[in-house]
Amino acid sequence: MATWGLILETTVGLGERKHTEAYVMAHVEGGREAALAELERRARAYTPEHPRSPKRRRLFREGDGFLLVVDGAWQSHATRFSAAELLDDTDRPTPVERVERVDDGPAETETLPATTPESPPPPSLPPSVERYEDGVPVKPAWLGRTDLR
Numbered sequence: 846m847a848t849w850g851l852i853l854e855t856t857v858g859l860g861e862r863k864h865t866e867a868y869v870m871a872h873v874e875g876g877r878e879a880a881l882a883e884l885e886r887r888a889r890a891y892t893p894e895h896p897r898s899p900k901r902r903r904l905f906r907e908g909d910g911f912l913l914v915v916d917g918a919w920q921s922h923a924t925r926f927s928a929a930e931l932l933d934d935t936d937r938p939t940p941v942e943r944v945e946r947v948d949d950g951p952a953e954t955e956t957l958p959a960t961t962p963e964s965p966p967p968p969s970l971p972p973s974v975e976r977y978e979d980g981v982p983v984k985p986a987w988l989g990r991t992d993l994r
Contacts, residue, residue, distance in 0.1 A: 851880065852928070
């Protein structure tokens, strides 16, 4: 089953600082048609930040996505919506690799996380530091230091 990313590309900023940014709005599991249906629903409901006083709104279908053009009092603003199949994601959970161990007795199966040559081993956390569930220290390391000014 394919995973589809629903991508929004829009212009942000004003004047000379205007630039395009892309955001992944959501992921959809399933077929291309399901991803496009969800993308169309989101494109129709989307309200861009600019223009503040829209005069006209047009939604176009193109290939694997949509183009929203909103005319304002001074200029028009465009937002592109596209569905793209996810091929790789560095933040995806690590796949589980099954390894068989052979001892004197019957073979046992042990589950180990898959590692790649690029991925460093996870850092060990000192037990003396109090941490929240997600591993973030409760007290920052810099708090209470007198050498910082």
